[in-house]
Amino acid sequence: MNTDTSIHDEHLRETLRTRLHALPQATPDADTWLKLRARVQSRKSSRTRLRRNVPLALAAGIVLALGLGHALHTDDASHIGTTPPRAMPARTGEASQASLPALQNRSLRLERWLDELRAYGAPLQGSTLARAMALQDRIGLVDLQLSAPGAANERRTLWQQRIRLLQELAMLRATQSPLAGQPLMAERHDASTYRL
Amino acid sequence: MEDVTSNPSFRQDIPDSLLDRLCEGDLEAFELIYRQFEHPAFTLALRLTGQRETAQEVLQDGMLKAFERIRQFRGDAPFWGWLRQLMVNEALMHLRKHKRQDHGAFDEERHADASALPGPWQYADAQTLERALTQLPDTARAVLWLYHVEGYTHAEIAAQFGRTTSFSKSQLARATQRLRTLLAAPDDAADTLIPVTGTAP
Numbered sequence: 415m416n417t418d419t420s421i422h423d424e425h426l427r428e429t430l431r432t433r434l435h436a437l438p439q440a441t442p443d444a445d446t447w448l449k450l451r452a453r454v455q456s457r458k459s460s461r462t463r464l465r466r467n468v469p470l471a472l473a474a475g476i477v478l479a480l481g482l483g484h485a486l487h488t489d490d491a492s493h494i495g496t497t498p499p500r501a502m503p504a505r506t507g508e509a510s511q512a513s514l515p516a517l518q519n520r521s522l523r524l525e526r527w528l529d530e531l532r533a534y535g536a537p538l539q540g541s542t543l544a545r546a547m548a549l550q551d552r553i554g555l556v557d558l559q560l561s562a563p564g565a566a567n568e569r570r571t572l573w574q575q576r577i578r579l580l581q582e583l584a585m586l587r588a589t590q591s592p593l594a595g596q597p598l599m600a601e602r603h604d605a606s607t608y609r610l
Numbered sequence: 611m612e613d614v615t616s617n618p619s620f621r622q623d624i625p626d627s628l629l630d631r632l633c634e635g636d637l638e639a640f641e642l643i644y645r646q647f648e649h650p651a652f653t654l655a656l657r658l659t660g661q662r663e664t665a666q667e668v669l670q671d672g673m674l675k676a677f678e679r680i681r682q683f684r685g686d687a688p689f690w691g692w693l694r695q696l697m698v699n700e701a702l703m704h705l706r707k708h709k710r711q712d713h714g715a716f717d718e719e720r721h722a723d724a725s726a727l728p729g730p731w732q733y734a735d736a737q738t739l740e741r742a743l744t745q746l747p748d749t750a751r752a753v754l755w756l757y758h759v760e761g762y763t764h765a766e767i768a769a770q771f772g773r774t775t776s777f778s779k780s781q782l783a784r785a786t787q788r789l790r791t792l793l794a795a796p797d798d799a800a801d802t803l804i805p806v807t808g809t810a811p
Binding site: 427429430431433434435436437438439440441442443446447449450451453454455457458 | 635637640641644645648649650652653656662665666669670673674677678731732734736739740754755758759786789
């Protein structure tokens with residue numbers, strides 16, 4: 415009896431399988447290829463723009479960071495901007511005279527640049543990642559100290575430390591090129607998604 | 611007379627030279643591959659999602675991923691298997707986004723009784739069977755198709771859904787029973803399916 419039922423079930427399954435297999439295949443819309451090709455071309459040109467522009471942006475950023483390094487040693491906040499300041503020999507003692515708002519402005523600019531580097535950059539790895547984390551920890555410590563009240567001179571010193579650490583972090587990220595020849599981050603993720 | 615000659619199949623070999631050109635981003639090679647697989651890929655998408663519009667999206671998104679990720683294809687399995695897996699993943703992702711739940715209880719006893727009868731699909735024409743498929747709950751239909759047509763095992767289906775093999779078996783039984791009901795009384799049975807939106811399990 416059980417054998418009969420089993421044979422019957424298997425027959426039913428086989429019939430269903432055969433009928434499903436025999437269903438006619440479906441045809442996609444005629445313009446699907448055209449749409450697909452347009453999407454491919456659009457992505458290709460976006461990627462080309464990215465690969466062309468990001469190295470330029472990073473190079474400009476490095477120059478800017480170097481410029482900021484010099485500007486840190488001057489009291490003239492107008493040196494800080496999209497155009498790197500002229501290379502000038504650092505003048506010892508002037509850094510300590512920079513106003514607090516000027517230092518805060520530099521810190522803010524560096525943070526924005528770091529955000530851009532993070533957005534376009536490849537994830538850091540290994541010793542570089544460890545160094546970046548150590549720098550971030552030190553920035554966190556400075557921020558902790560800045561959150562407490564203190565004398566103006568002390569606060570200026572802390573802001574200068576913060577800027578120096580941000581510069582180091584930015585240089586670290588800027589030198590880790592995510593660029594040409596490497597697949598984008600999103601592309602690398604899915605390698606393990608597909609089981610074959 | 612129904613067309614029984616056009617069984618959709620991914621099992622097509624692609625020359626290595628064409629894949630090499632695809633790796634280099636050759637659009638012409640991509641079109642050749644697209645043309646070769648557009649019907650089986652679209653059919654799979656349509657059977658899994660049950661909706662033509664969604665299947666169009668799945669086909670485009672899946673093919674685009676194939677083009678962009680071809681370098682991840684290691685060549686230790688046939689290309690068609692890799693592409694099919696991409697399409698299955700894409701279709702199931704769409705199903706998870708727009709989930710249609712089946713609120714009807716699965717009646718084991720009724721199913722057991724019904725299984726003694728000949729399957730009504732034996733007598734249904736292709737159009738009726740296709741219509742009944744679209745009326746199945748999404749998950750049940752996907753499991754039915756992956757198991758019977760694509761040849762996935764219950765373990766493989768379970769892995770696709772992140773569930774157990776019991777889930778796959780239960781969904782297959784549910785799909786078979788519902789299909790039987792739909793084909794036996796198409797007008798009444800369609801009312802038992804409640805389309806709702808929801809989140810993935």
